[in-house]
Amino acid sequence: HRTLALLVAAGTGSRAGGNIPKQFRTVGGKAVIAHAVDALAAHEGIDAIHLVIGAGQEAQVRALLGDRAIAGVTLGADSRRGSVRAGLEAIAAAGGADRVLIHDAARPFLPGAVVDRLLGALDGAQGAIPVLPVADTLVRGEGDVMGEGVARDGLFRVQTPQAFRFDTILAAHRGWDEGREATDDAQILKGWGHDVILVAGDEGLEKLTYPQDFARAEARLASART
Numbered sequence: 001h002r003t004l005a006l007l008v009a010a011g012t013g014s015r016a017g018g019n020i021p022k023q024f025r026t027v028g029g030k031a032v033i034a035h036a037v038d039a040l041a042a043h044e045g046i047d048a049i050h051l052v053i054g055a056g057q058e059a060q061v062r063a064l065l066g067d068r069a070i071a072g073v074t075l076g077a078d079s080r081r082g083s084v085r086a087g088l089e090a091i092a093a094a095g096g097a098d099r100v101l102i103h104d105a106a107r108p109f110l111p112g113a114v115v116d117r118l119l120g121a122l123d124g125a126q127g128a129i130p131v132l133p134v135a136d137t138l139v140r141g142e143g144d145v146m147g148e149g150v151a152r153d154g155l156f157r158v159q160t161p162q163a164f165r166f167d168t169i170l171a172a173h174r175g176w177d178e179g180r181e182a183t184d185d186a187q188i189l190k191g192w193g194h195d196v197i198l199v200a201g202d203e204g205l206e207k208l209t210y211p212q213d214f215a216r217a218e219a220r221l222a223s224a225r226t
């Protein structure tokens with residue numbers, strides 16, 4: 001199997017605030033994107049890493065990644081879906097792959113065991129994603145008034161990396177209606193008619209989304225060091 005990672009880093013990080021996109025900020029003395037690259041590179045099942053970045057960010061990304069090996073760099077788009085599509089097309093143009101792990105650069109910590117579970121599930125499926133159960137009670141809001149409760153059994157929070165057979169996810173992206181948005185690639189695969197297998201995710205894999213998430217990531221690293 002030729003297994004590639006496609007790391008998407010072309011977002012602006014508007015919800016996280018700060019002067020630079022969140023994936024370029026530092027956690028534990030290292031850029032978030034560098035953490036993500038190192039975690040992918042450390043897994044022996046992953047053969048190479050492709051990056052998707054924003055226009056004009058080449059020099060910044062090169063500086064943050066130093067001599068880490070990157071097989072290809074592609075310019076992203078306005079939506080995450082568009083950025084992934086651009087990366088998949090670039091990989092296809094460069095010879096394709098058997099499997100691809102599509103991952104957010106805003107997730108600095110990726111346990112190898114999650115990648116093991118994803119690749120294992122892919123032996124018998126076209127797609128697999130890491131999920132965590134929902135712990136909190138869920139309710140609908142009707143304005144600022146509580147509406148109906150929502151049963152949380154069977155509900156999961158979805159993480160990345162999301163693992164796919166390369167040709168299948170490429171075809172699913174090509175077949176997706178460009179006018180519709182999709183927040184992740186598993187939705188796109190499902191829309192193309194394939195089952196997506198759920199495997200256990202990891203608390204450490206949480207995405208950096210809001211300003212306070214950085215303090216939590218620093219604390220996680222600090223406690224991992226002691």
Ligand code: CTP
Binds near residue numbers: 023106
């Ligand atoms: N991403 C991307 N291209 C986009 C939008 C997002 O490559 N047009 C990437 C981000 O860089 C991030 C991942 O997709 O690594 C997950 O997206 P998200 O957390 O939503 O990041 P942003 O879109 O940058 O943040 P926000 O939505 O708060 O603006």
Ligand code: MG
Binds near residue numbers: 011080
């Ligand atoms: Mg976004």
